[in-house]
Amino acid sequence: MKSTLLAAACALSINAAHAAELPTTTLTIGTSKVVAEVATTPDQRSLGLMNRMRLFAPQEVLVCADAVLKTILDTYLKPRVELRQLVIEALAEGSRGDPLLPFSLVCRHDLDQVRNSMA
Numbered sequence: 001m002k003s004t005l006l007a008a009a010c011a012l013s014i015n016a017a018h019a020a021e022l023p024t025t026t027l028t029i030g031t032s033k034v035v036a037e038v039a040t041t042p043d044q045r046s047l048g049l050m051n052r053m054r055l056f057a058p059q060e061v062l063v064c065a066d067a068v069l070k071t072i073l074d075t076y077l078k079p080r081v082e083l084r085q086l087v088i089e090a091l092a093e094g095s096r097g098d099p100l101l102p103f104s105l106v107c108r109h110d111l112d113q114v115r116n117s118m119a
Contacts, residue, residue, distance in 0.1 A: 064103040
């Protein structure tokens, strides 16, 4: 779990030059050709999933997702943090101690907008 979080955090810091390192394949769709990058490792797949989200998600979702990832990374990189201490700090902060709450709310709002546009 920790390695997945760290990989996700590191993937966010990777610039576009890294994407050029991925192997590619050419797909033919009708008369069009598309060159697609091929993710062959779990880290590359994580990066691809995050980039897919960035293609379609509104700016508010991306800002909140980045904030959650930063919170996870900051927590992960703290020296010797006990789970009990994290819980105590989160309870003391009330709803401000829930790093997923703003992200959840903005995702729910985006989902509601998508549903309303399809009705």
